[in-house]
Structures are given as C-alpha cells and as structure tokens.
Amino acid sequence: AQKVTQAQTEISVVEKEDVTLDCVYETRDTTYYLFWYKQPPSGELVFLIRRNSFDEQNEISGRYSWNFQKSTSSFNFTITASQVVDSAVYFCALSEGNTGGFKTIFGAGTRLFVKA
C-alpha cells in the first residue's frame, strides 16, 4: 500500500530563514513518482516538482531545492531565504505505476507561515 507522511503539521519562520519540509513515503513498487505541490490561501494547487524512483539526483530551482533519498524513503523540500509569498500549505504526493492504478496519494500537508 502507498502512504505519504508529512510529520510537520505547521512551521513558522521569519522571512529570509531557510526551511525544510519533510516527506517520507511508503511503496511496494519499484517504479513510482514523487511530487510536491503548493496550495496558497487562494486554494488552487500548484505543481512544483516531480522525481522518478530511478533518479536520485537532487535538484535546485531558484530558492527551492529537493533532496531525494531512496535509502530513507524521503523526499525533502527546502526553501532558501524564505519570503512571505511562500506562506502556503505544501503537499508531498506519490504516484505508483504498477499497483497504484495511476492514482496520486497526498500527504497531510505542511502549513508554512513566513513572517515579515
């Protein structure tokens, strides 16, 4: 069975601080994809990044970076020099190719507050 765990319910930081959002997943498949989505107060979910199970290369995109480690089943997300506009709920998600029926399962989400 697939499962995504985001242990951090809420995080509050001051602007310009770095913040890391944790994500741990469970899957029996060897082929799967991991995603991060952002849900600002407006409610619309925005896709941030995806990573397949065969690619453990970390990625940096501007102030965002992702650390994927299969050995610990983690896919953590770091925002560098946070800004007030980063305040949102961030969801980690898992999509399995073989047994998951192409469904995407979401973690509980981490609510990030960035104070000015």
Added chain:
Amino acid sequence: GAVVSQHPSRVICKSGTSVKIECRSLDFQATTMFWYRQFPKQSLMLMATSNEGSKATYEQGVEKDKFLINHASLTLSTLTVTSAHPEDSSFYICSARDETTGVGSYNSPLHFGNGTRLTVT
C-alpha cells in the same frame, strides 16, 4: 498550457438538493480525471477516478449513489452531489493529467481546477 477549469467556485444549497460540479480540461484531453475532497486544514482525499466512456472507480468508503460521476467526453467530467446534507459541505477539487507529456500517465503531474467550495445549509 494544461489548464483545468472547475465550475462553480462556490455554491450554497439547501439540504436535500443536488449540486453539479463541472471539470474541464481546456487545452488537453484527459481520459482520466480525479476528484478529491478536502476538509478544512486537511489533506486531499481521493474520492474517485473518472474514466471517459466508462464507469468511475470509487475509493473505499465513498458512496457511489451520493457522488455521481460522469465523464462523457475527453475534456469534461462532472460530479453531482445528490441529496446533499450539511456533512457534505467541503472543498471539492478535480484534477487531470496531460497525457501527452510523458511516457505512461502516472509520471505526469496533476493539473488542478480551482476547486468548488460547497456549503449545504
């Protein structure tokens, strides 16, 4: 590209009435669309997978007769909440993958509609 339009964004209805929510993929085709439900400050719970031209696949615990799903074309899926009750009040979100952007479908990111906030009084 890859825009999903969901309508209405907000609806208030009386208990016992039915409400239809539309989800359209504007610039791509989707044989499969997904309907999620989100309670305040909670995660997205997958309700059902809408399949074009065939019956929807419902997740365990979701009442098929209460949440009717129709996927009549490659760009439109509808969710009808029948005989709505206050406990059905929630944020409903549809999503779809642009199936032309990757090998297979599970590797493509989901594109979400803006959601429909349903309030049943």
